[in-house]
Amino acid sequence: MNRTMITAQNTLTQLQKQMDIVSNNMANIDTTGYKRREANFTDLLVQQFNNQTRPNAEGNRLTPNGVRVGVGAKLGQSQLVMTQGSLKTTDRPLDLAFTTTGQYFRVLEQGENGSAVRYTRDGAFYLTPLSQNETMLVTGDGYPVLDENNNPITITGDVKEFKVTEQGRLIATMNNGSTSEFNLGISLIKKPQFLEQKGGNLLGLPENFEELNTPVEDILTEMSGPLRNQIAIQQGALEQSNVDMAKEMTELINLQRSYQFQSRSISIADQMMGLVNGIR
Known part of the structure; x- marks a missing residue:
């Protein structure tokens, strides 16, 4: 018994x-x-x-x-x-949604143990002021959105409008007619089972990643150069959960x-x- x-x-x-x-x-x-x-x-x-x-x-x-x-x-x-969720149209310029599976935005999470790169499909972005004439692109939780070189995206000047191309290029047009362009940092997750949920709808590499003896390139690929042609983003929409x-x-x-x-x-x-x- x-x-x-x-x-x-x-x-x-x-x-x-x-x-x-x-x-x-x-x-x-x-x-x-x-x-x-x-x-x-x-x-x-x-x-x-x-x-x-x-x-x-x-x-x-x-x-x-x-x-x-x-x-x-x-x-x-x-x-x-990793199945694709349905898209909800918002017509908000800083709402971005992927229209294909496996692609994630890179953001910088700043915690007690320092900063680390995280990955998210949540494309609801905002601007937060850094100084009188400078703003930063952030997530809803305030984490900086990174460009293709893993640098926070900062914009100088008064922005009149935003445009995001299908390949993830952010174009900010100022009131004086000048423009600032940035390539959003986007990664292709090939083996999502190696990633851990870090809270706040973020994914990241596990803390014991070095013990796994697996190259980062086998898990994810940073989409830069010719790979940016494979990016599929829709502006003015958000991807819903696949639940x-x-x-x-x-x-x-x-x-x-x-x-x-x-x-x-x-x-x-x-x-x-x-x-x-x-x-x-």
Whole structure:
């Protein structure tokens, strides 16, 4: 009976992690550029009991010999789903949306441990003043938006209008007729599973990245030079999250049923142990 309880308990802890992932998806259904995560499960260790003392007597057997008993399931991977979200037209000049998958803006997150480059699909940008005649392009949380050289985009002068080309070139026209042009810093994420969620709708490389022995070039590519022709941006629009509420609710119901089943297994095992211990 102890094995039954251990198996159920192991599975319950992993189901709780999956429930947290589903809940996070549902909570971010209205988050601009959010990408849902999907949990995949694998088996824990399996112990085999060989109940056949003469394996040669198992003629024409198609299944493995013996009885294989597992100890539960574990969350094998939390996979980032990169499918394109729907576009919402805003007609706001500094609202930008990617029209293809895998491309992310580069921003500079400034925290307690210093600054680091992060990646986001949220293209709702704003201007924040630096001085009387200078402004900086930032995200909704105030993080500087970077150009293709990973420098913050600063604009000098009174801006009359903004124009962003499909290839990610920002053109600011001043009141005096002069222009300032910048190439937005954009990266192509090829292996998103190597990235971690850093909060605030940002992705970044893990802190133990050096231990992974994986070149940065295998995970992402900075789109500069000829690669900028592959960038696809729409101005005056925002990408919505790719969370499907109906699908998440169905997954949540299945999770609840699985959770109840594992809990019931512990209750039944406890009752059976009570009956055995009560035998006189």
